[in-house]
Amino acid sequence: MGCDGGTIPKRHELVKGPKKVEKVDRNAELVARWFYCALSQERLRKPIVACELGRLYNKDAVIEFILDKSPDKPHADSAAHIKNMKNVIELNLSDNPAWAGDKGNTKGDKYDDQCAQFICPVVGLEMNGKHRFCVLLNCGCVFSERALKEIKSDVCHKCGANFQEKDIIPLNGVKEEVEELRRKMEERKLMAKTLKKSKKTKAVESVSLPGQDEESPGSSQKSNENIGTKSHCVSSTKTKVTASSSSSETETKSSLSAIKRPVPVGDRKSEAYKSIFTSHSSAKRTKDQSSNWVTHTAYYF
Structure with missing residues (x-):
């Protein structure tokens, strides 16, 4: 059996066998995980943050993801567990003095060892x-695992903050480590929720219960003594009120008679305003000075 031109097909061209599993280059995988953001696939640059699963992100990419959580966004599954900025840790990194920056090998004429x-x-x-x-969960300082094993301490070697073994999060760990970190993350979230609920219940109980002191055993005797003294005072005050009521009536009558209406101050008014009334000096004229038909008010002189 031949094809056009007399060519003879081979067996692998006619029979489809199982597909070969493509092997991922180890170096390419390391570069993608340690040099590029897991969310935006851009080059990692400060400020850099890490989630509780040990993945590395650019801080601005995480902020954009929190503001816009559209499902069609690429690589959104890698940051699905990030709900707010409290779920990430800003890394306190130490710069490499041998790093030449992005301008290291621009020509491509030499081997780039990915410094x-x-x-x-x-x-x-x-x-x-x-x-x-x-990375340490409390302070965000980053160390190699060898340094933490060789120099065992409960204090951070860089900032001096205290930490425990459960606060150590491996960066870009294997699958088993990621599953363990996910379990610890769920436990921390559950613990935070229960602590928050307990605080709310304590606050509600403190508001609902009135702040009353318990009565002492001798308080009943003191209350009885106070009631007796109060009744004696009330009887004495009644006699005083009846005696003083008659005197108060006479005093009120004399005080009402003595009360006079305050005289308004006339110096504050202008002369034009004063001339309107008959009490003004301009209105007080004799009959010879004023004519019969001239009047200052509605009444004739």
């Missing part, structure tokens, strides 16, 4: 994926 931008401040290992690195 890391950050190093371990204790041991000096480069953060390029060849060595395991960890």
Whole structure:
């Protein structure tokens, strides 16, 4: 059996066998995880944050993802567990003095060994994926796993903050480590919710219960004594009120008679206003000075 032109097909062209599993280049995978953001696939640049599963992100990419959580956004599944900025840790990284920046090998005429931008401040290992690195959950300082094992301490080697073994989060761990970190993350969230509920219930109870002191055993005797003294005072005040009522009536009558209406101050009024009334000096004229038909008010002189 032949084709046009007399060509003879081979067996692999006619029979479809199983597809070969494509192997991912180890170096390419390390570069993608340690040099690029897991969400935006852009080059990692400060400020850099890490989630509780140990993945690395650019801080601006995380903020954009929180503001716009559209399902069609690429690589959104890698940050689905991030609800707000409290779910990420801003990394306190140590710069590598040997890093030449983005202008290291622009021509492409020499081998690029992927020099890391950050190093371990204790041991000096480069953060390029060849060595395991960890971040402390409390302060965000990043160290190599070798430094934490060689120099065992409960105090951060960089900032001096206290930490425990459960606060150590491995960066870009394997699948088993990611599952363990996810379990710890769920436990922390559940613990935070229960603590928040307990605080709310305590606040409600403190508001609902009135602040009354318990009565002492001798308080009943003191109350009886107070009631007796109060009744004696009331009887004495009644006699005083009846005696003083008659005197108060006479005093009120004399005080009402003595009350006079205050005289308004006339100096504040102008002369034009005063001339309207008959009490003004201009209105007080004799009959010879004023004519019969001239009047100052409605009444004739």
